[in-house]
Amino acid sequence: MPTIDDIARLAQVAPSTLSKVLNHRPHVSRETRARVEQVIAATGFVPSQRARRLIAGRSFILGLLIPYTSDQLFTDPHLLEIMRGIEAEANEREYNLLLSTARTSLDAASALVRLLRSDVIDGAIVVETHDVRPFAETLQQRPAPWVVIGYAPPGMVPSVHADDFGGALAATRHLLDLGHRRLGVISSLPRPFALDERLRGINAALAEAGLRLDEHLVATGDFSPASGERAAHCLLDQPDPPTAIFALNDRMAAGALRAAASRGLRIPEDLSVVGFDDIALASLLLPPLTTVRQSGYRLGRTAASIFFQCLDGQAPETPAIIPTELVARGSSGPAPPRRCAERGFPRAP
Secondary structure: OOOHHHHHHHHOOOHHHHHHHHOOOOOOOHHHHHHHHHHHHHHOOOOOHHHHHHHHOOOOEEEEEEOOOHHHHHOOHHHHHHHHHHHHHHHHOOOEEEEEEOOOOOOOHHHHHHHHHOOOOOOEEEEOOOOOHHHHHHHHHOOOOEEEEOOOOOOOOOEEEEOHHHHHHHHHHHHHHOOOOOEEEEEEOOOOHHHHHHHHHHHHHHHHOOEOOOHHHEEEEOOOHHHHHHHHHHHHOOOOOOOEEEEOOHHHHHHHHHHHHHOOOOOOOOOEEEEEEOOHHHHHOOOOOEEEEOOHHHHHHHHHHHHHHHHOOOOOOOOEEEOOEEEOOOOOOOOOHHHHHHOOOOEOO
C-alpha cells in the first residue's frame, strides 16, 4: 500500500496540501485537488485514521453532548433527528462521533464534565439545558471549537436554535382564532431555555388579545407521553378545565390525547390539542396532531456545519435560527360554543 509520502510525491504537492484535500478543506485550487484525487484513485490509497491524525494534527473525533440519560435520548424522536443531522455532516467530513449522556436525569452536567476531561476530541456540539449553561465560559476558553444547540449566552459560544418563540406565538394565535379562551399548557420541570421561549410566545399571543395565562392551567411533565397524560388529567380535573391544551412537545401532546380519550372527550369537538416538534408520529395519531414543525435534522446539520467552519478558522454568524411552521391538522378545532361564550381567560391587568 502506498504511504502518505508516496501520494504527496506522486501528486507533486506538499503534505499540508494533501491534508487539505483528504480533509475536504478549502484553499486548494481545482486543478491541484483533481490531480491529488486522481493519484488517490489510481493507487487505491486509503489513509489510516492514525495517518490522518499525524498529517492533520487532528483526532477526527467530534464530541456530542446530549445531557439526558440514554433512555431519554433513545426514546425521543426529536433528539434522534438532531443526532441524524450531526452524523450526516460529520460523515461527509469523515469524522466519528463520541457520544456523552447524563448518568441520571437529575445530573445532566455530569456528561459535560466527562467530555471536558477528554483529550481525544477536536471539539464538541452541546445540546443546551439549564445544567450545562453555567459551563459556557469554560467552553469559550477551550482551544477547540464548541457549538451549542440551544440558547447560549450571546457572544460566548456559537449556537443554533429553532424559532421557538415564533412557533409558539403562531400556535397560540391559531387557538385564539378558533375561539379558545381557556388554554392549558403542558411544560416541563426543569425546562430548557427553548421551552422558556415557547412560554414567552404563548404569553405574547395572549397579551395581543388582552388576555393572560391562568397559572393554574400550567402543568409539567418530563417530555414523555406518560407524563403528558398525567399532566393533562391534572388540567382536566380543574373546576373550570381548558378547552384547548398546548403541550410543548409532541410526545406529551400524544399523552394528552390519550388522557382525553380515557375520559370520553372528543377531539377536537370537546377539546383541542396542539404539540410542538412535528415528529413522525404526529401525523399518524388519531386524529392527526396539530403541531409546530421544527426540523431536528436541520438543527443538527447546521450545528455540525458551524462546528466545521470554526474548526477551519472561519467565523460563522450565530446564533443561527431555524424557522418553525404551524401545521394545522385534525386535533384542533373551534372551541365548544357554550364554553366559548361563557368562559374566558382572566383579563390582563
